Amino acid sequence: MPTTLPDGFLWGTATAAHQVEGGNWNNDWWAFEHREGTPCAEPSADACDQYHLYRDDLALLAGLGFGAYRFSVEWSRIEPEEGEFSAAALDHYRRVLAACHEHGILPVVTYHHFTTPRWAAEDGGWANPAIVDRFARFCARTAAALGDLTGMACTINEPNVVSIMGYLIGMFPPGENDLGRYATVNANLIAAHAKAFGVIKAGPGDAPVGLCVAMGDWWVPEGSDEVLADVRHMHEGQFLEAARDGDFVGVQAYSRTRLDGQGMPLGPEEGIEVLDMGYEYWPQALEVSIRHAVEVSRLPVYVTENGIGTTDDDQRIRYVTDALGGLGRCLDDGLDVRGYFYWSLLDNFEWALGYMPRFGLVAVDRATQRRAVKPSATWLGELARTNRLPA
16 A cells, blocks of 8 residues: 655655756856867757746646755855846845746755856856855845745755866866865865755755765675775765754655776676666665765755656556655654655756756756646646555
8 A cells, every 4th residue: 555654755856947947158067068179969048938938837736746856056146256146046046046936846955956157157166166166156146135035055966076076077067087086075075065055944944955976886796895985985975974963854766876896887687677877777876865865964854856857657656666665664664765856847958968867747848948747747747646556
């Protein structure tokens, strides 16, 4: 039988500004998409035009039965040049938050979701220690304008992905492969989270504030446990530890990582389904991640991202059913899990892979911006409406 969840459990979906708004030309990602030799499949362009269509999307979200929406504010719009803040941009996001409340949706605001203003990126980006105070100043000004309407706040989305993809693998801006700068960036991201947490909490409102960490399941050959511990701490552990002084930790899990005995990544295991993103179909990653996050951070958990990029909507329902089953087992064992946000509300710009991966519960015709609700959206919305796990 389906399992009823605790009262107050949050059901939501998530997006990020650059992936859905369109026209965010003043950040490092737009520059990265358009530079010569970019690894990006295509530019973001108008994305889903949510900057103008947010009211329609929120009405759709509420109609489906979801009670929360996690989205990011675009730093490069709010602070287009260093120290110059746009009242118009802040007013826009204030209208977005107000519209959430009008529809009975809890707004969950992410302050940094992968994009950094060009002026900061051109001065060393996250490798420059000055970014810590710059980000804190942006958070302070934004919290002052939006804090009273904010339901929850996330300081930085997946800082471990910002560092590894941007400074070690080179698939995110600035496109580097430098182990020393990778370590520096991690330290700056952790310091920026701590400072941002303080200024957001000091602002108006009483929203809980936390850090969102990219996580997953892991596999190593027998006898390689020390290698796994070291790699997992570098990728997950140090950020879960940094989150401890917050109000919650956001768990974001999709698949698993396979390593060889030296800690280098392996491809998918033979016989396991492989998704459009190139990784394994592995819904059990969510349960593993929740348990590890609780163990290390000792904080309440919100699943701030979980989902699947697929054109097969039946596969999406199957994946989420299995992932939610793992969440239910965590609750049965007494773990403090307080919400689930599916990634993503819309088929959107998936960074270097462009518009090929289809994570959305809602399809988007990019020529017309018409939204089309998928069966998975109706199915998951009904779970949200009744606050129950699937059978």
